[in-house]
Amino acid sequence: MENKKVGVIGVGNVGATLAFNLATKNICDEVVLKDLREDYLQAMAIDISQAANAANASTKVSSETSDFVNCDVIVITAGIPRKPGMSRDDLLLTNAKIMTSVIDEVKDANKDAIYIIVSNPLDAMVYTALKASGLPKNRVLGMAGILDSSRMAHFIAKKLGTSQGKIKTSVMGGHGDAMVPLVNYCTVDGKNLTDLLSKEDIEEIVTLTRNGGAQIVKLLGNGSAYYAPGYSASLMVEAILNDSKEVYPCAVLLEGEYGYKNITAGVPVKIGKEGCEEIIELKLDADQENEFAKSILSVRELTDTLEEKFFNK
Numbered sequence: 489m490e491n492k493k494v495g496v497i498g499v500g501n502v503g504a505t506l507a508f509n510l511a512t513k514n515i516c517d518e519v520v521l522k523d524l525r526e527d528y529l530q531a532m533a534i535d536i537s538q539a540a541n542a543a544n545a546s547t548k549v550s551s552e553t554s555d556f557v558n559c560d561v562i563v564i565t566a567g568i569p570r571k572p573g574m575s576r577d578d579l580l581l582t583n584a585k586i587m588t589s590v591i592d593e594v595k596d597a598n599k600d601a602i603y604i605i606v607s608n609p610l611d612a613m614v615y616t617a618l619k620a621s622g623l624p625k626n627r628v629l630g631m632a633g634i635l636d637s638s639r640m641a642h643f644i645a646k647k648l649g650t651s652q653g654k655i656k657t658s659v660m661g662g663h664g665d666a667m668v669p670l671v672n673y674c675t676v677d678g679k680n681l682t683d684l685l686s687k688e689d690i691e692e693i694v695t696l697t698r699n700g701g702a703q704i705v706k707l708l709g710n711g712s713a714y715y716a717p718g719y720s721a722s723l724m725v726e727a728i729l730n731d732s733k734e735v736y737p738c739a740v741l742l743e744g745e746y747g748y749k750n751i752t753a754g755v756p757v758k759i760g761k762e763g764c765e766e767i768i769e770l771k772l773d774a775d776q777e778n779e780f781a782k783s784i785l786s787v788r789e790l791t792d793t794l795e796e797k798f799f800n801k
Protein backbone atom coordinates (compact mmCIF):
# COMPACT_ATOMS: atom_id res chain seq x y z
CA MET A 489 0.00 0.00 0.00
CA GLU A 490 1.31 3.43 -0.96
CA ASN A 491 -0.40 5.91 1.32
CA LYS A 492 -1.87 3.96 4.21
CA LYS A 493 -5.07 5.60 5.35
CA VAL A 494 -7.28 4.59 8.27
CA GLY A 495 -10.73 5.98 9.04
CA VAL A 496 -12.02 5.85 12.61
CA ILE A 497 -15.76 6.35 13.12
CA GLY A 498 -16.65 7.22 16.70
CA VAL A 499 -13.83 8.98 18.52
CA GLY A 500 -15.05 8.43 22.05
CA ASN A 501 -12.99 6.39 24.47
CA VAL A 502 -12.10 3.46 22.22
CA GLY A 503 -11.86 5.38 18.95
CA ALA A 504 -9.62 8.09 20.39
CA THR A 505 -7.37 5.53 22.09
CA LEU A 506 -7.07 3.64 18.81
CA ALA A 507 -6.35 6.81 16.81
CA PHE A 508 -3.72 7.84 19.38
CA ASN A 509 -1.97 4.46 18.95
CA LEU A 510 -2.12 4.61 15.16
CA ALA A 511 -0.80 8.16 14.99
CA THR A 512 1.91 8.10 17.65
CA LYS A 513 3.32 4.77 16.46
CA ASN A 514 3.37 5.75 12.77
CA ILE A 515 1.22 2.73 11.93
CA CYS A 516 -0.28 4.54 8.93
CA ASP A 517 0.28 7.74 6.93
CA GLU A 518 -3.13 9.25 7.62
CA VAL A 519 -5.84 8.86 10.24
CA VAL A 520 -9.22 10.42 9.50
CA LEU A 521 -11.70 10.80 12.33
CA LYS A 522 -15.48 11.00 12.21
CA ASP A 523 -18.01 11.55 14.99
CA LEU A 524 -21.41 13.12 15.61
CA ARG A 525 -20.00 15.46 18.24
CA GLU A 526 -18.40 18.13 16.05
CA ASP A 527 -16.38 20.11 18.62
CA TYR A 528 -15.28 17.00 20.43
CA LEU A 529 -14.21 15.50 17.10
CA GLN A 530 -12.07 18.51 16.27
CA ALA A 531 -10.56 18.53 19.74
CA MET A 532 -9.58 14.87 19.39
CA ALA A 533 -8.04 15.44 15.95
CA ILE A 534 -5.96 18.38 17.19
CA ASP A 535 -4.91 16.69 20.42
CA ILE A 536 -3.95 13.40 18.73
CA SER A 537 -2.09 15.26 15.96
CA GLN A 538 -0.13 17.10 18.62
CA ALA A 539 0.64 13.79 20.35
CA ALA A 540 1.96 12.47 17.01
CA ASN A 541 4.18 15.53 16.75
CA ALA A 542 5.45 14.91 20.27
CA ALA A 543 6.28 11.37 19.18
CA ASN A 544 8.02 12.65 16.02
CA ALA A 545 5.58 10.54 14.03
CA SER A 546 4.66 11.59 10.48
CA THR A 547 1.04 10.34 10.60
CA LYS A 548 -1.37 13.09 9.57
CA VAL A 549 -4.56 13.36 11.64
CA SER A 550 -7.68 14.94 10.18
CA SER A 551 -11.35 15.40 11.01
CA GLU A 552 -12.44 16.90 7.68
CA THR A 553 -15.41 15.08 6.17
CA SER A 554 -13.88 15.61 2.72
CA ASP A 555 -10.83 13.58 3.85
CA PHE A 556 -12.93 10.56 4.75
CA VAL A 557 -12.39 8.96 1.33
CA ASN A 558 -10.32 6.09 -0.05
CA CYS A 559 -9.53 4.63 3.36
CA ASP A 560 -7.72 1.29 3.36
CA VAL A 561 -9.19 0.37 6.72
CA ILE A 562 -12.23 1.78 8.54
CA VAL A 563 -12.71 1.04 12.21
CA ILE A 564 -16.21 1.58 13.60
CA THR A 565 -16.53 2.24 17.31
CA ALA A 566 -19.60 4.47 16.96
CA GLY A 567 -22.35 3.43 19.32
CA ILE A 568 -23.32 3.55 22.93
CA PRO A 569 -21.42 1.63 25.62
CA ARG A 570 -23.25 -0.29 28.35
CA LYS A 571 -23.73 0.92 31.89
CA PRO A 572 -23.42 -1.14 35.10
CA GLY A 573 -26.15 -3.77 35.27
CA MET A 574 -26.61 -3.87 31.50
CA SER A 575 -25.59 -6.64 29.13
CA ARG A 576 -23.88 -5.84 25.83
CA ASP A 577 -26.98 -7.34 24.19
CA ASP A 578 -29.11 -4.47 25.56
CA LEU A 579 -27.35 -2.20 23.04
CA LEU A 580 -28.51 -4.26 20.05
CA LEU A 581 -31.14 -2.15 18.32
CA THR A 582 -29.66 1.26 19.18
CA ASN A 583 -26.23 0.34 17.90
CA ALA A 584 -27.57 -1.50 14.83
CA LYS A 585 -29.19 1.77 13.78
CA ILE A 586 -25.94 3.69 14.31
CA MET A 587 -23.90 1.00 12.53
CA THR A 588 -26.16 1.03 9.48
CA SER A 589 -26.23 4.81 9.25
CA VAL A 590 -22.45 5.29 9.49
CA ILE A 591 -21.78 2.60 6.91
CA ASP A 592 -24.30 4.22 4.56
CA GLU A 593 -22.48 7.53 5.01
CA VAL A 594 -19.00 6.26 4.10
CA LYS A 595 -19.27 3.17 1.93
CA ASP A 596 -19.47 4.80 -1.50
CA ALA A 597 -16.39 6.97 -0.99
CA ASN A 598 -14.37 4.10 0.48
CA LYS A 599 -14.91 1.26 -1.95
CA ASP A 600 -11.74 -0.69 -1.15
CA ALA A 601 -11.86 -0.42 2.63
CA ILE A 602 -11.65 -3.33 5.01
CA TYR A 603 -13.94 -2.74 8.01
CA ILE A 604 -13.08 -3.53 11.60
CA ILE A 605 -16.13 -3.42 13.85
CA VAL A 606 -15.81 -2.66 17.57
CA SER A 607 -19.31 -1.51 18.63
CA ASN A 608 -21.34 -3.90 20.78
CA PRO A 609 -22.90 -6.40 20.85
CA LEU A 610 -19.89 -7.21 18.74
CA ASP A 611 -20.85 -10.29 16.76
CA ALA A 612 -24.31 -8.94 15.95
CA MET A 613 -22.73 -5.64 14.86
CA VAL A 614 -20.43 -7.52 12.46
CA TYR A 615 -23.55 -9.19 11.06
CA THR A 616 -25.22 -5.78 10.77
CA ALA A 617 -22.17 -4.27 9.08
CA LEU A 618 -22.05 -7.11 6.56
CA LYS A 619 -25.70 -6.56 5.68
CA ALA A 620 -25.43 -2.76 5.61
CA SER A 621 -22.32 -2.75 3.44
CA GLY A 622 -23.09 -5.70 1.16
CA LEU A 623 -19.36 -6.48 1.32
CA PRO A 624 -17.88 -9.96 1.02
CA LYS A 625 -17.16 -11.68 4.33
CA ASN A 626 -13.39 -11.25 4.17
CA ARG A 627 -13.76 -7.46 4.36
CA VAL A 628 -15.71 -7.17 7.62
CA LEU A 629 -14.04 -8.31 10.83
CA GLY A 630 -14.91 -7.75 14.47
CA MET A 631 -12.48 -6.96 17.26
CA ALA A 632 -13.00 -8.85 20.53
CA GLY A 633 -10.97 -12.04 20.61
CA ILE A 634 -7.65 -10.23 21.01
CA LEU A 635 -9.10 -8.28 23.93
CA ASP A 636 -10.63 -11.34 25.60
CA SER A 637 -7.36 -13.26 25.12
CA SER A 638 -5.40 -10.40 26.67
CA ARG A 639 -7.73 -10.47 29.66
CA MET A 640 -7.21 -14.19 30.06
CA ALA A 641 -3.41 -13.66 29.93
CA HIS A 642 -3.74 -10.91 32.56
CA PHE A 643 -5.63 -13.19 34.95
CA ILE A 644 -3.18 -16.08 34.38
CA ALA A 645 -0.20 -13.81 35.11
CA LYS A 646 -1.87 -12.63 38.30
CA LYS A 647 -2.69 -16.15 39.44
CA LEU A 648 0.80 -17.52 38.70
CA GLY A 649 2.58 -14.39 39.88
CA THR A 650 4.56 -14.66 36.67
CA SER A 651 5.85 -11.90 34.41
CA GLN A 652 3.65 -10.90 31.53
CA GLY A 653 4.54 -11.37 27.88
CA LYS A 654 5.22 -15.11 28.05
CA ILE A 655 1.58 -16.13 28.06
CA LYS A 656 -0.27 -17.30 24.95
CA THR A 657 -4.04 -17.48 25.15
CA SER A 658 -6.94 -17.71 22.75
CA VAL A 659 -10.63 -17.02 23.25
CA MET A 660 -13.22 -18.03 20.65
CA GLY A 661 -16.96 -17.64 20.20
CA GLY A 662 -19.23 -14.66 20.64
CA HIS A 663 -18.01 -11.66 22.65
CA GLY A 664 -20.56 -12.25 25.40
CA ASP A 665 -20.99 -14.11 28.64
CA ALA A 666 -20.74 -17.42 26.75
CA MET A 667 -17.33 -16.75 25.14
CA VAL A 668 -15.04 -19.79 24.93
CA PRO A 669 -11.56 -19.44 26.48
CA LEU A 670 -9.49 -22.26 24.95
CA VAL A 671 -7.70 -23.55 28.03
CA ASN A 672 -5.83 -26.36 26.28
CA TYR A 673 -4.33 -23.89 23.78
CA CYS A 674 -2.89 -21.70 26.58
CA THR A 675 0.80 -21.80 27.31
CA VAL A 676 3.06 -19.97 29.72
CA ASP A 677 6.64 -19.78 28.53
CA GLY A 678 5.91 -22.78 26.32
CA LYS A 679 4.38 -24.87 29.11
CA ASN A 680 0.73 -25.96 29.02
CA LEU A 681 -1.48 -24.02 31.43
CA THR A 682 -3.15 -27.30 32.43
CA ASP A 683 0.21 -28.50 33.82
CA LEU A 684 0.71 -25.32 35.85
CA LEU A 685 -2.61 -24.66 37.56
CA SER A 686 -5.34 -26.74 39.19
CA LYS A 687 -8.70 -27.29 37.53
CA GLU A 688 -10.30 -24.94 40.11
CA ASP A 689 -7.77 -22.16 39.42
CA ILE A 690 -8.31 -22.52 35.69
CA GLU A 691 -12.09 -22.39 36.13
CA GLU A 692 -11.69 -19.19 38.13
CA ILE A 693 -9.59 -17.67 35.32
CA VAL A 694 -12.21 -18.65 32.74
CA THR A 695 -14.95 -16.95 34.80
CA LEU A 696 -12.85 -13.82 35.36
CA THR A 697 -12.14 -13.64 31.61
CA ARG A 698 -15.83 -13.96 30.74
CA ASN A 699 -16.62 -11.17 33.23
CA GLY A 700 -13.65 -9.02 32.26
CA GLY A 701 -15.68 -6.39 30.42
CA ALA A 702 -18.36 -6.21 33.14
CA GLN A 703 -15.68 -5.83 35.83
CA ILE A 704 -14.44 -2.62 34.20
CA VAL A 705 -17.97 -1.36 33.47
CA LYS A 706 -18.82 -1.73 37.16
CA LEU A 707 -15.65 0.02 38.33
CA LEU A 708 -15.99 2.88 35.86
CA GLY A 709 -19.67 3.41 36.56
CA ASN A 710 -20.13 5.26 33.29
CA GLY A 711 -18.63 3.61 30.22
CA SER A 712 -16.52 0.59 29.43
CA ALA A 713 -12.92 -0.42 28.83
CA TYR A 714 -10.89 1.42 26.19
CA TYR A 715 -7.11 1.04 26.51
CA ALA A 716 -7.04 -2.70 25.86
CA PRO A 717 -9.82 -2.49 23.23
CA GLY A 718 -8.15 0.43 21.41
CA TYR A 719 -4.78 -1.32 21.42
CA SER A 720 -6.31 -4.61 20.26
CA ALA A 721 -7.99 -2.88 17.32
CA SER A 722 -4.69 -1.24 16.36
CA LEU A 723 -3.09 -4.72 16.08
CA MET A 724 -5.74 -5.73 13.55
CA VAL A 725 -5.24 -2.51 11.57
CA GLU A 726 -1.48 -3.09 11.52
CA ALA A 727 -1.88 -6.68 10.33
CA ILE A 728 -4.04 -5.53 7.40
CA LEU A 729 -1.83 -2.60 6.41
CA ASN A 730 1.37 -4.66 6.64
CA ASP A 731 -0.22 -7.73 5.07
CA SER A 732 1.38 -9.62 7.94
CA LYS A 733 -0.75 -12.81 7.84
CA GLU A 734 -0.84 -12.68 11.64
CA VAL A 735 -3.40 -15.06 13.20
CA TYR A 736 -5.74 -13.37 15.67
CA PRO A 737 -9.12 -14.38 17.05
CA CYS A 738 -11.64 -12.12 15.25
CA ALA A 739 -15.38 -12.19 14.63
CA VAL A 740 -16.19 -13.10 11.03
CA LEU A 741 -19.04 -14.67 9.10
CA LEU A 742 -18.93 -18.45 9.25
CA GLU A 743 -20.04 -20.28 6.15
CA GLY A 744 -19.58 -23.90 7.15
CA GLU A 745 -16.44 -23.47 9.27
CA TYR A 746 -16.75 -25.22 12.63
CA GLY A 747 -20.05 -26.60 11.32
CA TYR A 748 -21.98 -23.28 11.35
CA LYS A 749 -23.46 -21.15 8.59
CA ASN A 750 -24.74 -17.60 8.30
CA ILE A 751 -23.55 -16.61 11.75
CA THR A 752 -20.82 -14.29 12.96
CA ALA A 753 -18.52 -15.33 15.82
CA GLY A 754 -14.94 -15.17 16.97
CA VAL A 755 -12.55 -17.70 15.45
CA PRO A 756 -8.82 -17.64 14.69
CA VAL A 757 -8.32 -15.69 11.48
CA LYS A 758 -5.27 -15.08 9.28
CA ILE A 759 -5.21 -11.33 8.62
CA GLY A 760 -3.65 -9.68 5.60
CA LYS A 761 -4.33 -6.98 3.03
CA GLU A 762 -7.55 -8.75 1.97
CA GLY A 763 -8.81 -8.73 5.56
CA CYS A 764 -9.78 -12.20 6.72
CA GLU A 765 -7.65 -14.33 4.41
CA GLU A 766 -8.28 -17.66 6.11
CA ILE A 767 -10.30 -19.04 8.98
CA ILE A 768 -8.23 -21.48 10.99
CA GLU A 769 -10.21 -24.49 12.17
CA LEU A 770 -8.78 -25.62 15.50
CA LYS A 771 -9.51 -29.06 16.85
CA LEU A 772 -12.01 -28.64 19.69
CA ASP A 773 -12.74 -31.27 22.31
CA ALA A 774 -16.34 -32.26 23.12
CA ASP A 775 -16.69 -29.70 25.96
CA GLN A 776 -15.35 -26.90 23.80
CA GLU A 777 -17.68 -27.88 20.96
CA ASN A 778 -20.62 -27.67 23.40
CA GLU A 779 -19.49 -24.30 24.72
CA PHE A 780 -18.98 -22.98 21.20
CA ALA A 781 -22.47 -24.22 20.29
CA LYS A 782 -23.93 -22.31 23.26
CA SER A 783 -22.05 -19.19 22.32
CA ILE A 784 -23.24 -19.45 18.71
CA LEU A 785 -26.80 -19.87 19.97
CA SER A 786 -26.59 -16.64 21.97
CA VAL A 787 -25.33 -14.76 18.89
CA ARG A 788 -28.06 -16.40 16.78
CA GLU A 789 -30.73 -15.07 19.14
CA LEU A 790 -29.44 -11.57 18.50
CA THR A 791 -29.20 -11.92 14.73
CA ASP A 792 -32.72 -13.42 14.68
CA THR A 793 -33.94 -10.37 16.62
CA LEU A 794 -32.18 -8.12 14.15
CA GLU A 795 -33.81 -9.91 11.21
CA GLU A 796 -37.24 -9.64 12.81
CA LYS A 797 -37.15 -6.18 14.38
CA PHE A 798 -34.53 -4.28 12.40
CA PHE A 799 -34.01 -5.55 8.86
CA ASN A 800 -37.57 -6.73 8.15
CA LYS A 801 -39.59 -4.12 9.95
Ligand SMILES: NC(=O)c1ccc[n+]([C@@H]2O[C@H](COP(=O)([O-])OP(=O)(O)OC[C@H]3O[C@@H](n4cnc5c(N)ncnc54)[C@H](O)[C@@H]3O)[C@@H](O)[C@H]2O)c1
Nearest residue numbers: 498500501502523524566567568569606607608631632717
Ligand atom coordinates in the same frame (compact mmCIF):
# COMPACT_ATOMS: atom_id res chain seq x y z
N1 LIG B 1 -15.61 -5.15 20.76
C1 LIG B 1 -15.10 -4.87 21.95
O1 LIG B 1 -14.35 -5.65 22.50
C2 LIG B 1 -15.42 -3.56 22.59
C3 LIG B 1 -14.58 -3.02 23.57
C4 LIG B 1 -14.90 -1.79 24.12
C5 LIG B 1 -16.03 -1.10 23.71
N2 LIG B 1 -16.82 -1.67 22.76
C6 LIG B 1 -18.00 -0.97 22.26
O2 LIG B 1 -17.56 0.10 21.44
C7 LIG B 1 -18.53 1.14 21.45
C8 LIG B 1 -17.85 2.46 21.79
O3 LIG B 1 -17.35 2.43 23.09
P1 LIG B 1 -16.69 3.75 23.72
O4 LIG B 1 -16.26 3.40 25.07
O5 LIG B 1 -15.71 4.32 22.76
O6 LIG B 1 -17.98 4.70 23.79
P2 LIG B 1 -18.01 6.31 23.77
O7 LIG B 1 -19.36 6.71 24.17
O8 LIG B 1 -16.83 6.83 24.52
O9 LIG B 1 -17.77 6.65 22.23
C9 LIG B 1 -18.72 6.37 21.24
C10 LIG B 1 -18.63 7.48 20.23
O10 LIG B 1 -19.51 7.17 19.14
C11 LIG B 1 -20.02 8.41 18.68
N3 LIG B 1 -21.21 8.21 17.86
C12 LIG B 1 -22.42 7.78 18.24
N4 LIG B 1 -23.25 7.74 17.16
C13 LIG B 1 -22.52 8.12 16.10
C14 LIG B 1 -22.81 8.30 14.72
N5 LIG B 1 -24.02 8.05 14.21
N6 LIG B 1 -21.81 8.73 13.91
C15 LIG B 1 -20.57 9.00 14.40
N7 LIG B 1 -20.25 8.85 15.70
C16 LIG B 1 -21.21 8.42 16.53
C17 LIG B 1 -20.31 9.20 19.96
O11 LIG B 1 -20.46 10.57 19.71
C18 LIG B 1 -19.08 8.85 20.78
O12 LIG B 1 -18.04 9.80 20.59
C19 LIG B 1 -19.60 0.70 22.45
O13 LIG B 1 -20.67 0.09 21.77
C20 LIG B 1 -18.88 -0.32 23.31
O14 LIG B 1 -19.75 -1.24 23.90
C21 LIG B 1 -16.54 -2.87 22.21
Ligand SMILES: O=C(O)C[C@H](O)C(=O)O
Nearest residue numbers: 570576608701702712713
Ligand atom coordinates in the same frame (compact mmCIF):
# COMPACT_ATOMS: atom_id res chain seq x y z
O1 LIG C 1 -17.86 -4.80 28.37
C1 LIG C 1 -18.24 -3.98 27.53
O2 LIG C 1 -19.41 -3.59 27.48
C2 LIG C 1 -17.24 -3.38 26.58
C3 LIG C 1 -16.42 -4.39 25.88
O3 LIG C 1 -17.19 -5.33 25.20
C4 LIG C 1 -15.44 -5.06 26.79
O4 LIG C 1 -15.41 -6.29 26.81
O5 LIG C 1 -14.67 -4.35 27.46
